[in-house]
Amino acid sequence: MTSPTGDLDEQTDVTIHCEDNPSVGVKFCDRFGFDQDSVHYAIEIRAPGLNARVDEVVAWVWDSDLAPFLEELAADYRGWDGERSWQTNDRDLTVSAVFRSGGHIGVTWTLRPWPKATGGWAASVTTWLEAGEQMSSLAADVRHFLAG
Numbered sequence: 257m258t259s260p261t262g263d264l265d266e267q268t269d270v271t272i273h274c275e276d277n278p279s280v281g282v283k284f285c286d287r288f289g290f291d292q293d294s295v296h297y298a299i300e301i302r303a304p305g306l307n308a309r310v311d312e313v314v315a316w317v318w319d320s321d322l323a324p325f326l327e328e329l330a331a332d333y334r335g336w337d338g339e340r341s342w343q344t345n346d347r348d349l350t351v352s353a354v355f356r357s358g359g360h361i362g363v364t365w366t367l368r369p370w371p372k373a374t375g376g377w378a379a380s381v382t383t384w385l386e387a388g389e390q391m392s393s394l395a396a397d398v399r400h401f402l403a404g
Contacts, residue, residue: 313346347368
C-alpha cells in the first residue's frame, strides 16, 4: 500500500508498505531540483534490522523514468512470466518486479550508491503489493512525486 504524506501545497513524500510485512517499506522523500532537466530526491528502505538511504537519486526528464515502469506493471495486473526491471541512469536505484499467483507483485528496491566505487554497498527490500489498485496508486503517487 502507498501513502502520500504532506499537504498538497508542500512537498509530498511517498511511502510504500509491504502487504505481507508492514515493517518492510520504501520512502521517496526530500525532493529537490538543480535545473529543468532533472529532479533529485532521496530514497529510504527499511526492514527488520535494516535502514538504508541514498540522498541523491537523479531522475532525468529526457530519460525513461520510474513512473512509466510502474504504470506498465499496474496495466499488466493479470500477470507475466519472469522478472522485469528498471534502473536510474546512474544505477544507484534498481527496481525489479515479479508476479505471483493470487494477483500480487513483488517489487524489489535495490539501493547501490556509488556503484563503481571500491567498498561500495548495496541493500534491497521487497514489497508485495496487490497487482491492480495498489500498483496503480503507487504509479500515480510516484508520478506526482517526481513531477513536483
